Amino acid sequence: MSRISGHLKDLADRNRVALVPFVTAGDPNPDMTVPLMHGMVDAGADMIELGVPFSDPMADGPVIQRASERALQHHTSLHKVLDMVGEFREKDPVTPVILMGYLNPVEAMGYENFAREAAAAGVDGLLTVDLPPEEADDLLRALKDKALDPIFLIAPTSTDKRIERICETASGYVYYVSVKGITGSADLAIDEVTRRVEAIRKLTGLPVGVGFGIKDPQSAQAIGRIGDAVIVGSALIRRIEERLETPESIVPAVAELLAGMRSAMDSIR
Amino acid sequence: MPVSSQTDYTQMPDDKGHFGRFGGMFVSETLMEPLDELRLAYEKYMRDEVFLAELDRDLADYVGRPSPLYHAQRLSQQAGGAQIFLKREDLNHTGAHKVNNTIGQALLAKRMGKTRIIAETGAGQHGVATATVAARLGLECVVYMGEVDIARQEANVYRMRMLGASVVAVKSGSRTLKDALNEAMRDWVTNVDDTFYIIGTVAGPHPYPVMVRDFQTVIGRESREQILRQAGRLPDALVACVGGGSNAIGLFYPFLNDLETDIYGVEAAGEGLESGHHAAPLCAGKSGVLHGNRTYLMQDEDGQITETHSISAGLDYPGVGPEHAWLKESGRANYVAATDKEALAAFHTLTRCEGIIPALESSHAVSYAMKLAAGMDPKQIILVNLSGRGDKDMHTVAALDGTLL
Numbered sequence: 036m037s038r039i040s041g042h043l044k045d046l047a048d049r050n051r052v053a054l055v056p057f058v059t060a061g062d063p064n065p066d067m068t069v070p071l072m073h074g075m076v077d078a079g080a081d082m083i084e085l086g087v088p089f090s091d092p093m094a095d096g097p098v099i100q101r102a103s104e105r106a107l108q109h110h111t112s113l114h115k116v117l118d119m120v121g122e123f124r125e126k127d128p129v130t131p132v133i134l135m136g137y138l139n140p141v142e143a144m145g146y147e148n149f150a151r152e153a154a155a156a157g158v159d160g161l162l163t164v165d166l167p168p169e170e171a172d173d174l175l176r177a178l179k180d181k182a183l184d185p186i187f188l189i190a191p192t193s194t195d196k197r198i199e200r201i202c203e204t205a206s207g208y209v210y211y212v213s214v215k216g217i218t219g220s221a222d223l224a225i226d227e228v229t230r231r232v233e234a235i236r237k238l239t240g241l242p243v244g245v246g247f248g249i250k251d252p253q254s255a256q257a258i259g260r261i262g263d264a265v266i267v268g269s270a271l272i273r274r275i276e277e278r279l280e281t282p283e284s285i286v287p288a289v290a291e292l293l294a295g296m297r298s299a300m301d302s303i304r
Numbered sequence: 305m306p307v308s309s310q311t312d313y314t315q316m317p318d319d320k321g322h323f324g325r326f327g328g329m330f331v332s333e334t335l336m337e338p339l340d341e342l343r344l345a346y347e348k349y350m351r352d353e354v355f356l357a358e359l360d361r362d363l364a365d366y367v368g369r370p371s372p373l374y375h376a377q378r379l380s381q382q383a384g385g386a387q388i389f390l391k392r393e394d395l396n397h398t399g400a401h402k403v404n405n406t407i408g409q410a411l412l413a414k415r416m417g418k419t420r421i422i423a424e425t426g427a428g429q430h431g432v433a434t435a436t437v438a439a440r441l442g443l444e445c446v447v448y449m450g451e452v453d454i455a456r457q458e459a460n461v462y463r464m465r466m467l468g469a470s471v472v473a474v475k476s477g478s479r480t481l482k483d484a485l486n487e488a489m490r491d492w493v494t495n496v497d498d499t500f501y502i503i504g505t506v507a508g509p510h511p512y513p514v515m516v517r518d519f520q521t522v523i524g525r526e527s528r529e530q531i532l533r534q535a536g537r538l539p540d541a542l543v544a545c546v547g548g549g550s551n552a553i554g555l556f557y558p559f560l561n562d563l564e565t566d567i568y569g570v571e572a573a574g575e576g577l578e579s580g581h582h583a584a585p586l587c588a589g590k591s592g593v594l595h596g597n598r599t600y601l602m603q604d605e606d607g608q609i610t611e612t613h614s615i616s617a618g619l620d621y622p623g624v625g626p627e628h629a630w631l632k633e634s635g636r637a638n639y640v641a642a643t644d645k646e647a648l649a650a651f652h653t654l655t656r657c658e659g660i661i662p663a664l665e666s667s668h669a670v671s672y673a674m675k676l677a678a679g680m681d682p683k684q685i686i687l688v689n690l691s692g693r694g695d696k697d698m699h700t701v702a703a704l705d706g707t708l709l
Contacts, residue, residue, distance in 0.1 A: 089607075089608065090477060090608040090610075091477065091482060091483075091595075092486075093486045093489045093595070094332040094489075094490075094493065095490075096490070097476070100476050110606075112606035112608075113606060137593075138593045139592045139593045139594060139601075139603065139607040140607035140608070141607070142591075143592060143603065143605065143606060144607070164332045165330045165593065166330060166593075167333060169329060169336075170328050170329065170330055187333070188332060188333040188334075189333060190332070190333040190334035190337075192333075192335075192337040193333060193336070193337065194337060197336065212333065212334060215493065215496060216334075216493055216494035217490045217494060
């Protein structure tokens with residue numbers, strides 16, 4: 036069992052919904068990423084999705100686009116992201132880390148190279164948003180070879196047939212995208228999300244994470260009633276972006292929002 | 305790979321949109337089902353005689369097809385070798401080949417019940433061609449255009465707005481065509497229920513590369529008939545400029561199994577391939593994944609897409625259609641490049657000796673064709689796709705001459 040599966044099972048046994056923050060590696064600068072990761076864990080994060088910056092983040096809204104641009108100004112390459120995970124692991128051997136980004140940087144490194152170096156650094160899974168299962172065979176082989184979990188998205192537009200295919204291909208968890216659109220957009224329609232997640236659960240035993248549109252303790256709590264993991268990204272990055280002039284206030288501000296979400300989620304069980 | 309008469313070069317792509325190891329569908333999950341719907345609708349209507357008759361009628365009466373094939377005798381003399389024939393896509397309504405595709409996709413959008421059209425544009429030609437068909441069909445139209453391109457193609461921006469389209473300035477990344485495409489994709493993923501995304505080139509996820517190709521092959525089908533009628537034989541070479549590559553594939557495709565015809569795609573060498581300031585992924589890039597397909601890309605060693613440069617906004621794109629990537633690897637087509645300077649010289653030469661002002665994009669093809677012709681026999685034939693006219697480039701060319709219009 037991978038670190039992700041074991042960790043999620045352990046949380047479920049304790050009746051705790053996983054809180055999963057997303058931040059872009061290298062934003063606002065590479066020195067902040069590892070302290071930010073530790074700060075988020077201290078504030079109640081159970082796993083971390085770490086964004087790999089890309090020049091053309093097609094599925095992301097303006098907030099995460101700007102995070103990517105800030106990171107790339109500091110030349111945050113995939114190699115450097117792996118170094119950050121390695122450094123994080125020196126103090127935290129437990130919290131699962133999932134890299135999230137686009138396929139091309141992984142393809143440029145080479146699938147086997149990536150899988151070897153990512154496993155060595157202590158990465159647990161990879162989510163490439165522009166890679167559907169149909170195109171994933173070669174990468175899947177490389178990931179499975181190094182016991183890395185391939186994480187896939189399920190969307191409001193996914194048919195049952197596609198959901199089954201995705202769940203057969205994925206391991207660790209699946210990520211339900213709660214709105215049609217890009218990251219950081221639109222408000223959640225909780226009833227619709229509930230219905231969709233219930234439908235997904237009929238098709239798979241994998242844990243279901245829910246993300247897109249979660250921005251405060253209220254929405255985290257609402258999604259916490261539905262999913263096994265609550266994924267929050269743009270709302271955290273907005274906090275970073277508002278504090279570019281006072282970088283020392285970034286970790287506390289991000290931690291504060293996460294802690295608020297944590298306690299709102301914990302109060303329901 | 306050696307070229308072989310045993311290979312049918314027209315059989316690509318496979319049912320998942322692969323041209324050899326290129327192409328495919330590399331998009332976020334939200335778009336997979338809508339793309340499949342689009343593919344099914346497209347396959348259905350390409351067999352529907354009523355749809356095809358409407359498309360043919362529009363191409364004839366609205367676009368002005370067939371476009372002429374013109375023997376450019378003075379240009380041929382100037383080049384000093386093979387006879388150069390020009391396929392006059394510049395005479396189409398809206399001034400370029402782009403409208404062949406937008407007519408087809410807009411008719412499809414209407415059949416699918418979509419009420420809103422979006423598009424990306426670089427030079428503005430595809431944006432204008434999209435705004436034009438949207439106006440004619442009474443559809444809402446939004447065009448995404450990089451801020452940098454908006455500044456260098458003001459006239460086309462004004463044309464699109466006159467036609468009733470909203471032009472949205474894209475301020476992310478390099479603020480050019482690739483970023484406009486990113487932004488159009490973001491719009492589509494958000495508004496996929498009522499919106500049809502008209503991609504302007506043979507790139508993007510399946511089925512776009514094959515669909516746009518099929519709408520553009522009218523160029524090659526006409527050219528083949530016209531050259532057989534005028535010269536009694538097939539050309540020795542085809543030449544077309546390649547940005548994303550839609551005008552080129554439109555010309556090449558009906559000739560792919562005519563192995564006596566050599567095929568040349570001309571990329572933008574900008575300030576020279578060795579300068580790094582160019583837009584020539586087939587000549588100087590490497591394989592990767594961007595905008596929904598695997599193809600040759602301009603990228604750095606970390607897999608980040610690099611900024612491109614060309615005098616012509618329409619060629620200023622870091623990727624290229626996956627079928628071109630496959631034609632390169634299969635050896636069936638050759639990919640070469642012309643610099644800004646060479647294109648500009650060809651622009652002036654064609655204007656002066658034939659009275660035809662070409663688009664800067666098409667000038668790249670004219671430049672290479674003249675170079676190629678010089679090494680060939682006067683009995684031989686080169687057929688060049690003159691994909692667009694140069695009216696839109698007056699400001700750019702005048703500024704280089706030191707004239708302010």
